[in-house]
Amino acid sequence: MSSAPRDGEAGGAGQYLAESVGGRQIRETHAGPHLQESRLGRQQQEGEAGKQAAIAALRAALLSGDVVPGQRLVEAELAETFGVTRASVRAALIDLTAEGLVERIPNRGARVRVVTVDEAVAITECRMVLEGLCAAKAAEKATDDQIEALVEVGEQMRAAVADGEPMKYSALNRELHRLVREIADQPVAGELLERLHGQIVRHQFRLAMRDGRTHVSLPEHLAIIEAIARHDSDAAEEAARAHLRSVITALRETE
Template sequence: MVDSSPVVSHGPTARPARLPVPAAIREGILRGEFVPGQRLVEADLSEQFEASRAAVRSALVELATEGLVERVANRGARVRVVPLEEAIEIYEVRMVLEALCAAKAAERADDAEVAELRGIGTDMEEAVAAGEVMVYRQLNERLHRRIREMSGQRTAGSVLERLRAQSVRQQFKVATTPGRPKVSLPEHLAIIDAICRHDAVAADAALREHLRSVMDAMRSSHAG
């Protein structure tokens, strides 16, 4: 059996010990280290992650089934380019599932989780005030992840994680648009407030309104 776990590297491309090759490449795509349309050369990935060519090949097949990578005849693999129309469809599905998670989180949130969400909201306000766009983006991801976890909806969470991966570049483009954090901050605070008040209906509505706003921003960025 081929060991698909890369060895720890001390260079700039170091990855945590025992992180499987599929996860390492996936993280690279999510973090923007591999951009849409970029060729994924097995030999280069094998060297980068200090893994066998067989392990890299298997990882690319796995990521292709997730919609992150596409294999082109006689040209190998590349990071899949997700067109705007498909990205919008992905967000429409995300809207339904994330709204469900927000409603369930509102029903289930305990005092500690309420305090945690309030804390994330405060941190987001401080990040926007300080102009820390990347910090705000990280808090954004943390908030959405915690809502999924708090909801207890494992199936929805699993589907959402895959959908998020497929639309991450569109999301990154919107999140880093000048002035966008000031637009999305009140939307996030409304979601937090509804969940903390245990208002499932309001949480559902606030989450939907937020993702509609994201889709409008995506359309605008492509039109510009």
């Protein structure tokens, strides 16, 4: 399984699936060969456990780029690939549809939902105000230990930029946002943000890999940390919003 989303595959099928089968050209992109098989001689997983396994596998595939926007997700194939029942795959697809990650068309099957740049911008605008809320609440509530943890993440981010390690920086970015949400102790915002994050993970990855992006976002992240450390909720909110506005600008430039 590759470690990153790969662009340009939405229209492609895996090599062997692209070939004719019995004179019938298979033209849809199928899930099959890109996905990690999880059977490995084990008995087929059933019911809820099977559904959770399928959800986890699909989430991982979405994150890694093994499945791409627009790709068909065929129940029977996924069932075989993941070693679960078709009912489990179906239930998993229904749940992922409710999360906005998959779209199911009646009688025509499921696909990875395409999120346009426009939608990614709209999502990021919502994240902007929600992350702002969380940063403000974190500034009100942060304990000394929590501030120390934030500052430590900030230092690690600084080091990752200096060492030219974008993947590490990206992981620290996620950790910082998670920490702010934890300190904020605003579960509803946290859930909404998790939900929105799942929908734009590809766009975020592409941004994170852009040359110079880490140099732009580092001071933005540090400003958030500093405002929270000062218990200045207005400044924290504004710093978080400024950071997300910067993300929106960068997103628009990818169009």
